[in-house]
């Protein structure tokens with residue numbers, strides 16, 4: 001008797017699901033939209049003139065519990081300037097084989113250089129490609145931005161860049177201004193935007209070497 005009841009219970013579960021809304025998504029043709037505060041791939045933002053917000057301080061690397069970030073700082077000079085102030089990141093890498101997307105690094109960043117986007121398509125077929133370089137992480141050059149190195153265009157000192165930044169969200173302009181939504185972008189869907197990592201990605205694709 002118990003076996004018969006159990007059988008009907010099992011069929012009941014199957015039957016009840018026949019009338020529920022289907023949740024299958026047509027991925028990758030229609031990628032689901034992540035929640036606005038989803039923790040996805042990182043972005044190194046720029047100032048509105050194109051200079052990098054990152055000052056190479058390494059606080060993000062020290063805050064990371066997974067040891068996923070590697071930074072080497074370099075000195076800006078008047079002839080070759082990448083960020084306002086004295087220092088910039090000459091090397092910046094995030095290893096997505098280690099990252100657990102906790103967001104502690106973006107909390108530690110004093111300049112709001114480092115933020116996280118909604119981009120979740122990070123799967124690669126080899127470990128090397130999971131190490132994203134500075135060129136891949138830098139926000140694209142949007143309208144009015146110029147590829148560094150170049151002099152400070154928005155003031156005479158770094159203070160001019162940071163004072164009033166909280167009242168002026170324009171100073172955080174970067175990939176979060178993407179037409180696809182906050183922090184969401186794909187190289188192939190922005191033909192008019194110059195992505196610093198686009199050449200590398202195209203080269204790898206030509207060689208059939210990685211995603």
Ligand code: SF4
Nearest residue numbers: 064099100102103105
């Ligand atoms: S999100 Fe967390 S694990 Fe990933 S790089 Fe930042 S601090 Fe490290």
Ligand code: SF4
Nearest residue numbers: 054055057058060109
């Ligand atoms: S991303 Fe932020 S915390 Fe990390 S090195 Fe650059 S300025 Fe410092």
